[in-house]
Amino acid sequence: MITISSSEQLIKAKEALDSSKLAHPLTFEKLIHIINLTRTLQFKYHYMGSLLMNEDSSQYYPSLVPASVLDLYQQEIQKFKDMPDSAEVLKLFAAYQSIGYAKLSLLILGKSPESLLGALVIK
Known part of the structure; x- marks a missing residue:
């Protein structure tokens, strides 16, 4: 998916x-785990987000x-969604x-906004 962001x-x-990460550190730790798992398995980020x-x-x-x-991957996603603060974090994904x-x-994962400017093709 090609996205262009200002x-x-x-x-x-x-x-x-960053603000949500401070408010919900354990939830973000699990989210980072899922993002790293997505990268390691070479799944598309859009699959994870979906x-x-x-x-x-x-x-x-x-x-x-x-x-x-x-199955293992989907179980990890579900564990995250079952966390008490996950709904607050997922509101950011929606927003x-x-x-x-x-x-x-x-x-x-810590990339700067400037490094993500323009068209970026990452699945």
Whole structure:
């Protein structure tokens, strides 16, 4: 998915994420775990975001992945969603969905908003 974001959007998203991270540190720790798991398994960020937001993920479904690996991944997503503060964090995903799940994930991992300017093709 190609997303083009303004620096203002990215800076606002980063500030909101940082504020939420301070308010919900354990929830963000689990979210970072899921983002790193997504990267390690080489799944698309949009697949992760779709699962988190209860959207149709079929377009981004990883192919050639054993069912046991997908089950494990989906269990980790569900563990995050079952956390008490996850709804507050997921509100940020909804609010900044136009930026794209990939850019939001990279902001959470500590990338600067400036490094994510312009068109970025990350799935």
